[in-house]
Amino acid sequence: MSTPSADLPIDETSRARLAADGLRLRIVDGTDAAEYEGWFLAETRGFHNARPSAEVIAERQRNLGPDRRLVGVYDDTAGIPEQPVATTICWPADLTVPGLRAVPAWAVSGVTVAQTHRRRGIARALLEAELRTARALDLPVAMLTVSESTIYSRFGFSPAALARDVTVSTRRVRWTGPTAQGQVRLVTPEQLREDGLAIVERVRLARPGQISYSGHLWTRQLGLSAGDPSAPKLQTIRYDDADGTPQGFAVYEITEDPSDFADHRLAVKTLVAATTDAYAGLWRYLLEVDLVSTVTAHLRPVDEPLRWMIDDFRAVRVSEFDHLWVRVLDVPAALTARTYGAAGRLVIAINDPLGFAAGTWALDVGDTGEATVTATDDPADVSMSVNALGALYLGGVPASTLVAAGGLAGDAERLDRMFRAPVEPYLSIWF
Ligand SMILES: CC(C)(COP(=O)(O)OP(=O)(O)OC[C@H]1O[C@@H](n2cnc3c(N)ncnc32)[C@H](O)[C@@H]1OP(=O)(O)O)[C@@H](O)C(=O)NCCC(=O)NCCS
Incomplete structure (x- = not known):
């Protein structure tokens, strides 16, 4: 069963504008295997990703939520006419705002235009169509994360939540933060499938900028999506408090330095903590992993307390970037x-x-x-x-x-x- 967000007819203004150029803007039926495959191959190519296997395509189609609105622009004269020359995928998600509450927002994703059709106004037609669609669905805000920060200002979006990448030189640091009262446990990604998402959901309203999500956006963090080449290297840990209740988890990957076995790099992919105790427990564990000299963490909050929990502030380098872009519609x-x-x-x-x-x-x-x-x-x-x-x-x-x-x-x-x-x-x- 689909939902109003998937079923609402295509925006007439943009449809007519693209039709004048011989292009067909239309909803893509994500439940039809051939339709979905054409759309997904175009989107994947648009981001220069490897061509997905039949297994990956089938899994992504199976996990497509009924609220996903897939849109394609088709050119009957294109080399592969069954694949759209432009794509978007949008859905409603809850965006946390100040006050421990959320606003329904239109998540815009998968915006691609084929190299053969770039810079002739197709993305503009798609974006404007999606903003009008959001308005028609009574969604007061649209949001996206971006490949390039030069594209979306012209459509009224702006960075609203920044993020940081963090690099820690672990040889330089000694833990001076609180001593965690619970325990870090090695767990399998499968064990985190439900426990981990429950923790994500528990902390979601505490932070403006967080969004509700599940499905592929969740399983890919654990390496549980089909065809994920990084999956075999991922390590998963869970933090249980003194009562044994899961309060946090982390996913990380270690890369060896073949010339020095004591100089490995540990990359934190995800770290979620529901309590300060869990935060301290997880970070301390990660900074003290043997044979590792550098820990990196991607996409961390700008107020990460980590630097205040170690004895060498300058052992942590940060670089900041725009992350969530927001556009007010109502x-x-x-x-x-x-x-x-x-x-x-x-x-x-x-x-x-x-x-x-x-x-x-x-x-x-x-x-x-x-x-x-x-x-x-x-x-x-x-x-x-x-x-x-x-x-x-x-x-x-x-x-x-x-x-x-x-x-x-x-x-x-x-x-x-x-x-x-x-x-x-x-x-x-x-x-
Ligand atoms: C980004 C992309 C979708 C733009 O598609 P497009 O159809 O060429 O864009 P349009 O012709 O509709 O351009 C619309 C406007 O954006 C501008 N623009 C488009 N791409 C831009 C870019 N990468 N950087 C800066 N400006 C850009 C155009 O100059 C035009 O400006 P104007 O209307 O104010 O004069 C396309 O280049 C693409 O698929 N890139 C690779 C995938 C990607 O990065 N997608 C974005 C995901 S967040």
């Missing part, structure tokens, strides 16, 4: 979905070339942090681009940064008192 629904740090009334003028968020809006925040939002003719206290609104939305980007960058004019201090979240936004996966 201002009242998006802004009332979160809470705010200070009470008061703020009139916000928003400039949105695509129209979705444009207007002047009164944000009234009560003493509990809950807000109401109404359209108003009152003079604006602050004015900003829809991109700036997306950057502010999860509470991680300071308004003063946006004022300096030119996307926002007004009282940055007041905006920060209202919009900044007590915890930095963070998304722990790619999608």
Whole structure:
């Protein structure tokens, strides 16, 4: 059974625009094996990935959630006409916002255009279609993680949660953090299939920027998806607290240095901890693995406490990058979905070339942090681009940064008192 997100008819404006160029924009039936294979091969090629085996294609099709909306652009004159020349896959997911709650958001993924058809407006037609589709589904926000950070600003998206890669020179460090009270256990990926996802789900609302997910987005973290070449090297550990309750897990891979067996590298693929005790237990274990001199961790939060738990701060190098991009589509629904740090009334003028968020809006925040939002003719206290609104939305980007960058004019201090979240936004996966 499919859902409204998969069934809603294709966007007519973009369909007509592409039809004028001889291209067919249409929904792809993910339940039809041949249709799906054509779409999946095009998407895989679009990201320059290896051609998937029949087993991988079949597994991905089997695990396709009924809410997945697959879209393709077809060119009957193309060399392989059964494969689309452009793809997207979108679905509704819960995006955590400040206030320990979530907003329904349109996850946009799999955006590819074949090399033979690039730079003639196909991605624009697809993106605009997906934003209108999200609006038609009453989803107030769209979101994506990006291959290149140069593409999506023009559609009103902005980085809202940053992330870090971390490199630790383990020979330099001695653990000075708390002593964990529980135990790290070696487990199989299969053992984490349910326990691990339950922990992910338990911590999801504590961090703005996290999204709800399952299926392939989860199993691939454990190396449990068919055809994963890295699977045999993955190690999985679980942290159980003093009562024996699972409170965290990590997935990592060790790469040998053939010229020095004491100089291996350990790459942390995933580390999720529901308690500070589990966090300390898992990190300490990883930093003390024998024969390893360097530990790297990809996609970590910008407020990672690790450096404060070891005796050499400079043994940890970090590099920061944009990760989750957010686009507000429905201002009242998006802004009332979160809470705010200070009470008061703020009139916000928003400039949105695509129209979705444009207007002047009164944000009234009560003493509990809950807000109401109404359209108003009152003079604006602050004015900003829809991109700036997306950057502010999860509470991680300071308004003063946006004022300096030119996307926002007004009282940055007041905006920060209202919009900044007590915890930095963070998304722990790619999608
Ligand atoms: C990125 C990609 C989807 C763009 O497709 P496209 O059909 O060539 O894009 P369009 O012709 O619709 O371009 C739309 C706009 O984006 C700009 N643009 C497109 N790709 C861009 C890029 N990689 N960097 C910067 N700008 C880009 C265009 O210049 C155009 O700008 P304008 O409309 O403001 O003048 C395509 O190049 C691709 O498939 N790349 C590889 C896979 C990938 O990285 N996908 C993105 C996943 S997040």
